Amino acid sequence: MLTDEGKRRRATLDAEIAERIAAFKVEQREMLGQLAEVGVHVDMVNELPNVPTSDYVQALPILMRHLRREYSEGTLASLARSLATQEASEYWDELVAIYKASPDRASTGPGNLPMALAAAVAAACPKNRLGDLATLVKDQRLPHRVLLLTPFKKRRGRDPAVANLIDELRHDPALAKEIGRWKILPSQADPRSH
Incomplete structure (x- = not known):
């Protein structure tokens, strides 16, 4: 009340x-x-x-x-x-x-x-423009870049270039926290030595 x-x-x-x-x-x-x-x-x-x-x-x-x-x-x-x-x-x-x-x-x-x-x-973002989107997401002057990650998150397990981009962006202070929350896909897991 x-x-x-x-x-x-x-x-x-x-x-x-x-x-x-x-x-x-x-x-x-x-x-x-x-x-x-x-x-x-x-x-x-x-x-x-x-x-x-x-x-x-x-x-x-x-x-x-x-x-x-x-x-x-x-x-x-x-x-x-x-x-x-x-x-x-x-x-x-x-x-x-x-x-x-x-x-x-x-x-x-x-x-x-x-x-x-x-x-x-x-x-x-058109699929053939992901390279241009990658340039935008790296531009630290742009606001709310974390939202630009969405298309890459969806493709990270299927495209080695996207996986490399994610590894690079993992060190960006504005993006690291969000990327750190993502589930690790089997293709991204570190291989274990036997």
């Missing part, structure tokens, strides 16, 4: 959330109309990352166009997270450019654009 102070805090928080949602709906009105025209019906774009990509794949060009526009960080982060899918691979170069240009700063509200862009770059 909440105290009176707890009830006041809860009411304040609920009011702030309602105000934020209302602001998202106002700023996204045009975009939501365009999404509806291609059969994607959501109350706000912030819902799309929770929807299977197959339900909105036809809207990816619209989402990419709007990612280039001026919106609140929360809306832009939701757009980027909506593009964090292999189906957005045709936009990979542009996602990379936006990610590299996105300053790593403390978020001033809901959403973290640099983090969402890193997730989009990793998820949308």
Whole structure:
């Protein structure tokens, strides 16, 4: 049971959330109309990352166009997270450019654009561009590089070049903890002498 102070805090928080949602709906009105025209019906774009990509794949060009526009960080982060899918691979170069240009700063509200862009770059990376992604993950100036590891984690047991990259990245202070959590695959185990 909440105290009176707890009830006041809860009411304040609920009011702030309602105000934020209302602001998202106002700023996204045009975009939501365009999404509806291609059969994607959501109350706000912030819902799309929770929807299977197959339900909105036809809207990816619209989402990419709007990612280039001026919106609140929360809306832009939701757009980027909506593009964090292999189906957005045709936009990979542009996602990379936006990610590299996105300053790593403390978020001033809901959403973290640099983090969402890193997730989009990793998820949308075409298989034939893993070398370019490796260059990005090694660039210590980029924010949230740990998210760029995802495609390499999936391929580490099948590709010797990826395994070598992981061994190299294991010494990067920003990545070592995450890589250290990964299960060691049989192909990565040290051979034991008999």
